[in-house]
Amino acid sequence: MSAAHGGQSAVGRLESPLTRLAPEVKLVALVTFLLAVAVTPPHRPWAFAVPAAVVVVVAVVALVPLRTLAGRLVFEIPVLALAATYALAGKGPRVDVVAGMTLSRPGVVVAGAVLAKATIGVVAVSVVAASTTATEMVRGLARLRVPSWFGDLVALSARQVEVLRAEAMRVRLAAELRGGTGRIATWRAVARGLGTLFVRGASRAERLATSVEVRGGIGSAPLVTAPTGASAVPPATTGQWLSALVPASLATVTLLVGLIA
Amino acid sequence: MHIPDGFVSLPVSLGGAAVAATAVTMAARRAAIIVSEKVSTLPAVVAAYLLVGQLLVVPVGFGTSAHLIGTGLATVLVGPAVAVVCVATVVLLQALVFADGGITAIGLNVVDDGLVPALVAASAVRVLWPLLGRRTERFALVAGVGAGLAALAGGLAAALVLVIGGTDVVSRATIVSTLGGAHVVVAGIEAALTAAIVATVLRLRPDLVAMARPPVAPVDPVELVDRRGATR
Numbered sequence: 391m392s393a394a395h396g397g398q399s400a401v402g403r404l405e406s407p408l409t410r411l412a413p414e415v416k417l418v419a420l421v422t423f424l425l426a427v428a429v430t431p432p433h434r435p436w437a438f439a440v441p442a443a444v445v446v447v448v449a450v451v452a453l454v455p456l457r458t459l460a461g462r463l464v465f466e467i468p469v470l471a472l473a474a475t476y477a478l479a480g481k482g483p484r485v486d487v488v489a490g491m492t493l494s495r496p497g498v499v500v501a502g503a504v505l506a507k508a509t510i511g512v513v514a515v516s517v518v519a520a521s522t523t524a525t526e527m528v529r530g531l532a533r534l535r536v537p538s539w540f541g542d543l544v545a546l547s548a549r550q551v552e553v554l555r556a557e558a559m560r561v562r563l564a565a566e567l568r569g570g571t572g573r574i575a576t577w578r579a580v581a582r583g584l585g586t587l588f589v590r591g592a593s594r595a596e597r598l599a600t601s602v603e604v605r606g607g608i609g610s611a612p613l614v615t616a617p618t619g620a621s622a623v624p625p626a627t628t629g630q631w632l633s634a635l636v637p638a639s640l641a642t643v644t645l646l647v648g649l650i651a
Numbered sequence: 652m653h654i655p656d657g658f659v660s661l662p663v664s665l666g667g668a669a670v671a672a673t674a675v676t677m678a679a680r681r682a683a684i685i686v687s688e689k690v691s692t693l694p695a696v697v698a699a700y701l702l703v704g705q706l707l708v709v710p711v712g713f714g715t716s717a718h719l720i721g722t723g724l725a726t727v728l729v730g731p732a733v734a735v736v737c738v739a740t741v742v743l744l745q746a747l748v749f750a751d752g753g754i755t756a757i758g759l760n761v762v763d764d765g766l767v768p769a770l771v772a773a774s775a776v777r778v779l780w781p782l783l784g785r786r787t788e789r790f791a792l793v794a795g796v797g798a799g800l801a802a803l804a805g806g807l808a809a810a811l812v813l814v815i816g817g818t819d820v821v822s823r824a825t826i827v828s829t830l831g832g833a834h835v836v837v838a839g840i841e842a843a844l845t846a847a848i849v850a851t852v853l854r855l856r857p858d859l860v861a862m863a864r865p866p867v868a869p870v871d872p873v874e875l876v877d878r879r880g881a882t883r
């Protein structure tokens with residue numbers, strides 16, 4: 391995706407050791423790290439301190455702006471609601487917290503654990519997302535042997551999101567010009583706008599398919615071209631793969647110590 | 652609701668990933684995405700459309716808000732096979748780029764938000780529409796009902812996953828009632844919005860609504876022979 395089409399540009403972000411890392415390494419590190427964190431039992435709260443520290447250190451090294459992380463944490467609100475359900479409605483011995491309100495002790499332990507795991511997950515993913523463009527992510531998936539039809543689909547979808555968002559703003563503007571700003575908030579107007587957006591999107595898909603056929607079919611040239619030259623990210627070296635295993639190893643060691651101790 | 656990291660045990664997460672991978676591959680084969688790649692522009696656009704539409708956040712109550720998934724809408728518009736592939740793309744992009752939904756729970760989220768709602772919506776439409784005589788003006792209503800049922804089914808599937816693979820600290824009834832209750836509101840909104848959107852699309856471009864197209868009648872070989880007995 392080039393910046394001219396509104397895609398995520400590699401130019402605007404801060405260069406850090408993480409942006410130079412090959413995307414498949416980052417993806418493998420992310421998944422293995424999160425798997426190790428997911429298996430960590432909830433009874434040892436300090437066992438979450440190590441993965442949390444790992445994530446914070448990586449975030450600092452990656453020069454991720456704090457505002458980006460804070461924005462992503464908004465997605466945690468439903469997690470808070472579910473964790474609160476665990477704490478309030480859990481079985482087992484209850485603990486008196488504030489006058490009259492009791493919490494279930496095992497519920498609180500589990501709630502803390504799921505909150506910790508979810509937050510670590512959100513921050514880890516945000517760090518990887520902030521240091522990897524969508525195109526690099528798709529190439530990383532392709533190098534990890536994800537089937538090419540799915541990789542192409544993901545790449546094309548990511549590109550079309552920007553296109554559709556611009557289209558949605560145009561539809562909204564047209565509706566506003568026709569009916570005044572007060573009309574926009576009604577559900578009917580929203581539904582009509584979304585219906586129009588779908589029709590425009592599907593027409594665009596038909597035009598895209600025709601243009602691909604005219605150009606000689608999908609095998610001859612990719613719909614989303616990967617960056618080449620200076621902005622391309624070369625395949626991973628052994629050293630990079632070894633560094634990818636560090637976060638997961640730390641998390642696994644902590645988990646084993648937590649199980650044994 | 653997308654299940655975040657850490658809520659479900661590892662075996663259930665891996666099982667969900669396996670089910671999702673199988674289901675998506677089967678759906679892609681059925682939708683001819685793998686076979687003839689020339690049709691992959693529509694799934695990509697529909698996936699992008701779902702992503703843009705999901706930015707609509709709906710306050711549900713209890714201090715939380717949910718966002719519409721849109722699988723029912725996608726099923727009615729492009730058919731269940733393409734819809735499953737689209738939602739898989741959406742879940743992957745949301746988990747990797749927006750940190751919405753856990754990475755270890757991707758497979759489960761594809762099943763809860765994609766596979767189950769798509770199957771429920773398609774079945775509901777296929778059962779209800781003939782009951783209304785397959786009239787085009789009734790289709791939007793059927794689509795809305797199907798989408799509402801699909802959203803509810805997705806929420807119950809998520810509750811089931813949390814009951815099977817989650818912690819046993821909370822009773823099953825609590826989980827089911829909490830998640831189910833939240834999803835009842837979401838289902839109602841999805842039903843209304845889907846009906847309205849489908850009505851708009853039917854008015855503008857009725858050929859774009861896949862499940863409203865008349866089924867291709869199978870050709871009876873006997874009819875290919877005309878009166879004189881010669882084959883046409």
